[in-house]
Amino acid sequence: MNQNKRNIMLTLAALVVLFGAACFVQAEIDSYIRRIINLCMIYAIIGLSMNITNGFAGQFSLGQAGFMAIGAYMVGIFTVPVNLRGDVFYATPMNPLLVNIYFPLWLALILGGLLAAVVAGLIGTPVLRLRGDYLAIATLGFSEIIRIVITNAASVTNGALGIKNIPPLNDVRYIFLVTAISYIVISLLLNSSYGRAFKAIREDEIAAEAMGISLFYHKNLAFMVSAFFAGIGGGLYGALLGTVDPKNFLFTLTYNFLLIIVLGGMGSVTGSMFGAVLVTGGLEYLRLFDEPMEIMGVAIPLFRPGLRMVVFSILLMICVLFWRHGIMGTNELTWEKILHFVRHPLDGFRKKGVQGK
Amino acid sequence: MLKIRDLVVAYGGIEALKGISIDVPDGKIVTLIGANGAGKSTLLRTIIGLVKAGSGSVEYNGDKLTGLNSQQIVSKGLTLVPEGRRVFPNLTVLENLRIGAYMRNDEDGIQADIRKIYDTFPRLEERNWQMAGTLSGGEQQMLALGRALMCRPKLIMMDEPSLGLAPLVIREIFNIIRSINESGTTVLLVEQNANMALKVAHHAYVLETGRIKMEGSGKELLENEEIKEAYLGKKKK
Numbered sequence: 001m002n003q004n005k006r007n008i009m010l011t012l013a014a015l016v017v018l019f020g021a022a023c024f025v026q027a028e029i030d031s032y033i034r035r036i037i038n039l040c041m042i043y044a045i046i047g048l049s050m051n052i053t054n055g056f057a058g059q060f061s062l063g064q065a066g067f068m069a070i071g072a073y074m075v076g077i078f079t080v081p082v083n084l085r086g087d088v089f090y091a092t093p094m095n096p097l098l099v100n101i102y103f104p105l106w107l108a109l110i111l112g113g114l115l116a117a118v119v120a121g122l123i124g125t126p127v128l129r130l131r132g133d134y135l136a137i138a139t140l141g142f143s144e145i146i147r148i149v150i151t152n153a154a155s156v157t158n159g160a161l162g163i164k165n166i167p168p169l170n171d172v173r174y175i176f177l178v179t180a181i182s183y184i185v186i187s188l189l190l191n192s193s194y195g196r197a198f199k200a201i202r203e204d205e206i207a208a209e210a211m212g213i214s215l216f217y218h219k220n221l222a223f224m225v226s227a228f229f230a231g232i233g234g235g236l237y238g239a240l241l242g243t244v245d246p247k248n249f250l251f252t253l254t255y256n257f258l259l260i261i262v263l264g265g266m267g268s269v270t271g272s273m274f275g276a277v278l279v280t281g282g283l284e285y286l287r288l289f290d291e292p293m294e295i296m297g298v299a300i301p302l303f304r305p306g307l308r309m310v311v312f313s314i315l316l317m318i319c320v321l322f323w324r325h326g327i328m329g330t331n332e333l334t335w336e337k338i339l340h341f342v343r344h345p346l347d348g349f350r351k352k353g354v355q356g357k
Numbered sequence: 358m359l360k361i362r363d364l365v366v367a368y369g370g371i372e373a374l375k376g377i378s379i380d381v382p383d384g385k386i387v388t389l390i391g392a393n394g395a396g397k398s399t400l401l402r403t404i405i406g407l408v409k410a411g412s413g414s415v416e417y418n419g420d421k422l423t424g425l426n427s428q429q430i431v432s433k434g435l436t437l438v439p440e441g442r443r444v445f446p447n448l449t450v451l452e453n454l455r456i457g458a459y460m461r462n463d464e465d466g467i468q469a470d471i472r473k474i475y476d477t478f479p480r481l482e483e484r485n486w487q488m489a490g491t492l493s494g495g496e497q498q499m500l501a502l503g504r505a506l507m508c509r510p511k512l513i514m515m516d517e518p519s520l521g522l523a524p525l526v527i528r529e530i531f532n533i534i535r536s537i538n539e540s541g542t543t544v545l546l547v548e549q550n551a552n553m554a555l556k557v558a559h560h561a562y563v564l565e566t567g568r569i570k571m572e573g574s575g576k577e578l579l580e581n582e583e584i585k586e587a588y589l590g591k592k593k594k
Contacts, residue, residue, distance in 0.1 A: 193459060200456045203445035210405055210439055212431030212460045212508065267447075330447060 007335045015180055022176040034172055035240070036284050041179040042236045044276035047260035048186050048269060049229035054258075055266035055330075056190055057222035058202025059128065060136045062254050066143030067116040067227040068234025069150055069249035074112030075235040076163035076244040077156065078103040084165045091161060092154040105169065109178070109235040116231030117224040119146070124223040128216070140251055151246040162245030169239035178236060182229050187269050189225065198222055199267070263319060264326050271328030278327075286312055358383045359404070359435075359512060359545070364413035366396075366403050373399040375567035376413065381512065381545050386538050388546040388554040388575065390588055391564035397547040398440055400564075401514045404545075405437040406430045417512070432460055434511035441520060442501040446490025450481050453489050453500055457507030467507070474503040477533065495526035502533065512543045519550040531557055551588035555579045563588075 025034060046064060053061045082102055085094055093099075103111065127138045150157045157163070169175070189195060197218045200208040209215055238244040256279065264275025286308045293303040319326075359381040366374040373396045381387045391397050402408040404415055406427040415422040422430055445453050454474060458467045475482035478499045484492060489500055498518055505513055518534065519527040531553050538544045538557075548554035555561055558575035563584065571578065578584050585591040 196452065196456050197459060199448055199452070200445055200459070203447055204443050206407065207439055207443035207445065208456070209407060209427045210431070210437040210443075211456055211504070212428045213456075214426070214428050 003336075010335050018180070019173070019176060022172045026172045031170055034170055036281065037172055038170060038175045038236075038240050040277050040280045041175050042233050042240060043256065043260060043280050044273050045179055045182045045236070046230050046233035047257050047264065047272040047276045048182065049226045049233060050254075050257045051261045051264075051266065051269065051272045052186065052190070052198070052226040052229075053222050055261055055268070055272075056195060056202060057198040057219060059219055059222065060132055061139040061223065061226070062136045062251070062258070063120075063123070063139035063143040063227070064230050064257050065249045065251055065253040066146035067120060067230035068237060068253070069143075069146055069244075069246070070116040070119060070227075071109065071112030071231030071234030071236075072238030072244045072249070073150055073157055073163070074115060074231070075105065075108045075238045076166055078108045078111075079105050079167060079239070080163060080165050081167070088163055088165050089155075089158050092159065094158075095155040098156065105167075105235075105239060109232050112235040113228040113231035116234070117228040120224045120227030121220060124220045128219040128223060140254070143249075143251055143254065147246050147249050147251075150249075157246075160246060162243055162247075164243045166239055166242050166244070168242040169236070175236055175240070178232065182232065183269070183273070186225075186229065190269060194218065194221065202267070259316070262326055263316070265328035265330060266326065267330035268326070268328035268332055270333040271326055271331075274327050282315070283308070283312060358418065358543070360414075360416040361400075361404070362414045362416075364400070364403065364415065365411040366399055366408060367411045368399075372411075373567055374403070377564075377567070377569055379562055379569070381543060382560075383543055384538070384541065385559040386534070386544040386546060386557055388548055388558035388561045389564055390548055390551040390554055390561065390578075392549070392588075394566070395564040396567045397564055398516050401437055401516050401545070401547055404430075404514065405435060407437075428460070431508060434509070436505045436508050436510040436513055438501045438505045438513065438515040438518060440516035442494075442497045444489040444492070444497050444500050444504065447488055449486050450484050450489055450492070450500060451486070453504050454481075454507050457504035460508055470507055470509070474506060477536075478503055494522050495529070498522060498526075498530055499533070502530075502537070506537065506542075510542060512545065513537065514545040514547070516547050517549060518546070519548060519553060527553060551584070552579075555584075 025037060046068060050061075050064050053059045077098065078101060080088055082100055085099060123139070123142050127135065127142065130138055151160050153159070190198070197208070197213045200211065200213055201215060201218055205215060241248070260275035260279050261272055262275075263278060264273070265271030289303060289307040289311050290305045291303065293300050359379075361377060361379040364374055364377045365372060377396075377400065379387070379389075389397050389400065399408060403410050404422065406422070406425055406429070410423045413423075417433055417435065420433065422433075445456065448456070451471070454471055455467070458470065461467055480496055481500060481503060484496065489497065492500060502515075502518070515534070518530050522530065527550065534544060534546065535557050546554055546558065555575040555578050561573060561575050561578050562569050563571040563578065571581070571584070573581070579589075
C-alpha cells in the first residue's frame with residue numbers, strides 16, 4: 001500500500017514537472033520543434049490506443065487510421081469558425097443542418113472519440129469473431145470503408161477537397177494534458193481486472209473462457225476503448241495540421257502506429273511512449289539524409305530525398321532482429337526500477353535487473 | 358451435485374458423445390477413463406459451456422447448465438483445468454492466479470486464497486514473478502490447479518492432469534487432488550492414466566467412443582478383468 005502511495009506521488013510529481021517543461025517549450029522553443037514534440041505526443045496516444053487491442057488483448061487490428069479519421073473529421077467539421085465555412089465548402093455547400101453548429105475543440109475531441117467507439121462497437125460485433133490475419137484484413141477493410149464514406153459524403157465532409165481553416169493548435173501544453181489524461185486512463189484500465197482479462201485472452205482464449213472471462217465482451221471493450229483514443233488522437237492530429245483530408249488517413253498511416261508498438265513493445269504502455277518518440281523523432285532527425293551532403297567539397301551521391309526512409313528501414317530491421325520483443329517487451333518502466341537504478345546504478349551491469357512489481 | 362442425462366454432442370455431423378448419463382455426487386472424486394477420442398474432453402468442455410450440447414441435459418444442483426455460457430457456469434462454482442494445462446505463458450505466476458479469481462471481487466479473500474495456494478504449492482511462491490511459460494511441466498500443472506482453485510469452485514473438473522508428466526510428479530499431483538477433495542471440493546477427473554485415476558476415485562465411468570461402457574467404484578474397476586486388459590496393460594491369466 002505504502003509503495004502504491006509513493007508511486008502515485010512520484011507520478012503526479014513527474015506530471016507536474018513535465019507540464020512545467022511543456023509550458024517552457026511553449027514559451028521558448030520555435031514552432032518547428034514544438035510541432036515535432038506535439039506530433040510525438042499525438043502518435044503516443046494513438047500508439048497506446050493500438051496497443052490496447054494488439055498488445056494487450058492480442059487482437060491484431062489494423063483499423064486505427066479509420067478511427068483517427070472519424071475523430072479528425074469531427075474536429076474538422078465542427079471547430080471551423082462558422083463565418084469561414086463558406087470558404088471551405090465552396091464546391092458543395094455544407095449541409096444546412098450542420099452549418100451553424102460550432103463546438104469547442106475539447107468537445108469535438110470527446111465526441112469524435114465517442115463516435116469512433118460507437119463505430120468500433122458496430123464493426124466489432126461481427127469482426128471480432130475472426131482471429132489473427134483474418135481480423136487484420138477485416139479491420140483494414142473497414143478502415144478503408146470509413147475513408148471512402150468520408151470522401152463521398154461531400155456535404156458533410158467536403159469530400160476529397162478536405163477541410164481547411166481549422167483553428168491551428170500548436171500548443172504543447174494542451175496536447176500534453178490530453179496525452180497525460182489518456183495515458184493515465186489507459187494505464188488504470190490495463191492495470192484493472194479488465195486489463196488482466198485482456199492479457200488472459202491474448203495468452204489463451206480457451207483457458208480465459210474457462211476462467212469465466214467473456215471473450216465477446218472484453219474483445220469489444222478493448223476495441224471500443226482503442227477506437228475512442230484513436231479518435232481523440234486523430235482529432236488532435238487534424239487540429240495540429242489545421243486541415244483534414246481523406247488522403248491523410250490512408251491505411252498506410254496505420255503502419256506508423258504498428259511500427260511504434262512493435263518497436264516499443266507489444267503489451268507495454270511505457271514502451272508505446274518510447275516507440276512514439278523514437279519513430280516520430282527519428283524520422284525527423286534522419287532528415288539530414290534527404291539533403292545533399294558534401295564532405296571536403298565532394299558531394300556524396302546517395303544523399304537525396306528518399307534516403308531517409310532507406311536508412312530508417314535499415315535501422316528498423318536491426319532493431320527487430322536484435323530486440324524481437326521491442327524495447328520494452330511486455331515490461332513496464334516502473335518507479336521501482338527507476339529508483340533501483342538511481343540507488344544502485346551499476347547493478348544492471350552485474351546481474352540481471354530487479355524483479356519489478 | 359452434477360447430473361448428466363442422455364447428453365449428445367456433435368462436431369459438424371460427427372457425434373462425439375452419443376447419449377451419456379453420469380452422476381457426480383457432492384464431495385466425491387468421480388473419474389472418467391477412456392482412450393483417445395472417447396469423448397472425455399468433449400464432455401468436460403460441454404459441461405463448462407465451451408461446446409454446445411446437441412440434446413440431453415446437464416444439471417447442477419437442479420439448475421440447468423445447457424444453454425448457459427461459460428461465465429454463468431463458472432459463477433455457479435464449476436471450473437475446468439483444461440487439457441495440456443494451458444497456463445498463460447507470458448504472464449507471471451501471480452498474474453495467472455489473479456486471473457483465476459477473475460469472477461471474484463473480495464480483495465481480502467483473494468489475498469488469503471493466494472496465500473493458501475502458496476502454502477499448498479511452495480514451488481509456486483518461489484517462482485512468484487516468473488513467467489508461467491518458463492515453469493516445468495509439473496509446476497505448470499500445479500499452477501493450472503491453483504488457478505482453478507482461485508475461483509473457490511465447488512466442483513473442479515480436470516482434463517488429464519497427468520499428461521506429459523514424470524511418474525513422481527504424477528503421484529504428487531494425485532496426492533494434491535486427493536487433498537483438494539478432502540477439503541470439500543467435488544472432483545470430476547478425466548484421465549488416460551487409468552491406474553492412478555481409479556485408485557483415487559470413489560466412482561468411475563469407462564467411456565468408449567461416445568458411450569458409457571462400464572461403471573463402478575474405483576476399486577471394482579481396478580479389479581475388473583476387461584479393464585485390466587484394455588486400460589491397465591495387464592494380461593488375463
